[in-house]
Amino acid sequence: MAEIPQGFWDGEHRMLARLISLVEDDLPGKEEVLRKLHPHTGRAYILGLTGSPGAGKSSLVDSVVREIRKRNQTVGVIAVDPSSPFSGGAFLGDRIRMNEHALDDGVFVRSMATRGSLGGLAKTSKEVVKVMDAFGMDWVIIETVGVGQSELDIMYIADTTVVVLTPGAGDSIQSMKAGIMEIADVFAINKCDMPGTDTLTLEVNLMLDMQDDHIKWRPPVKLTTNLNKAEGITELLEAIESHRDYLNEKGFFAERRRERTKNETLDIVNYQWQRLVMEEVNRPGRVSDLLEKVAAREVDPYTASAKIINWIIANLKKA
């Protein structure tokens, strides 16, 4: 598929799903499709939402989606779930969540549990964001579990990042070590009808007060719940929009988009290179032979890598 099907531009979810699969599965023509979509991107507002497992992120995202729909805006949701053979990963979640919004043309939900894809989940997520953006979604929400580097990498593409915490669930100052706190633009204390909410709110505010001289934007801390009925969602969305206004006023929004596009380009440069390397490695020949010698400790990795780089470049020169 080198041409974007007309149905995609006409707003057919079936075509959106098809293009996302093409990107996710790394099918031929993917790069050409992304190149063609590029001029149509940059309009969606990208909202990141992250937190520990069990923080109630999925329900919170559903409530936020409902709130966005009340305003007649459209939204794409990417639920990134580093899957595990032990849990079955994103499959169950996908089925449950598809039902709720299945008949709504203004919502498209996609769970991603790709493992081991070249370039990783962060790369694929960014590409799926682009597809949803080009499709014309007003919002793209990326929901991720966890505190690792790969989740942080995903969140760097968000315009506003909401960190979801829950009282009692081990989301104490301990877990705040892990790096997600740095990327928070807004805090949601979810399940706020549970005991421990006051303490957690106090802790987060205290921590933010200690940082006041380092940060320009002080993340608001909002209480939300989805247990019996959704509460605090309007306020959460308003906090997100305050952050959006702040970014716009200060010119940070445009600046961040510029930086992101540059980094995206460098990611592609590195990805293309890695593809060239892997082609050499998987083909019988001098590169794979040399790697065998490294494995046998006959050649050291540093000498070998210099040779491999030279060989790949010599090949490209000929081509």
Added chain:
Amino acid sequence: MAEIPQGFWDGEHRMLARLISLVEDDLPGKEEVLRKLHPHTGRAYILGLTGSPGAGKSSLVDSVVREIRKRNQTVGVIAVDPSSPFSGGAFLGDRIRMNEHALDDGVFVRSMATRGSLGGLAKTSKEVVKVMDAFGMDWVIIETVGVGQSELDIMYIADTTVVVLTPGAGDSIQSMKAGIMEIADVFAINKCDMPGTDTLTLEVNLMLDMQDDHIKWRPPVKLTTNLNKAEGITELLEAIESHRDYLNEKGFFAERRRERTKNETLDIVNYQWQRLVMEEVNRPGRVSDLLEKVAAREVDPYTASAKIINWIIANLKKA
């Protein structure tokens, strides 16, 4: 420093610390040093230890270190702590833990909280492992927090990986989704004097039973505590050594080392390439000019990346 100081070969901790700093800080001569250390590596047994924040990993590692020392073997510890400006990262931990083993020549502890280093924490950790290995440590223990991709990347270099769980601390089946369960060779149920230990042990065993046909080695589940006095540590180390014996008998140990050395070489190839790219980006000239055009949306990232690759290769051709 292109020569390895004699003190390093003589077992001086001061020199070990100096070489680790050179690697961590990416100082000139680093690659030459790693190249020279390479022939002396491959002898240490690499033990990974991971789990959620608050699982008591540090105390458990200290107990394991004491157990190893009882056997008159030497051990290097790398505590990887993705630091955060909110918590101060690894600094506090470093000070506390240095004290206990400060007078013991057979133990060397290093906390790592490097952020944003080129190639990331995983790359630097691997290099520090090499330095400790070449120094002659019998064991190298890598301790990491969390469940993200970057922690998993670090753990792939371990010969045996211990996943530490604690009862009640949210370490239920929920958190097992996140991918660390797949890399476990041994489970330690730590703080086993706390309520919920039986349930958690049952859950983990159940989960392992469900997987029996997929895995060759069934990870043993060991109970440990460090609260009043350390218990279960001998049994934990014996479980680790059973896994070691298993790897040796099946030939997996040698095979994994071979694969690891190959991957290490490819990592260097990619890292060298990224360095070339960053040199071009940071220098005023056609690459940085083109990136500005991409940021202004005058050129798309895909067209730009193809040009950048060609330019870098043309430069190398001349050199």
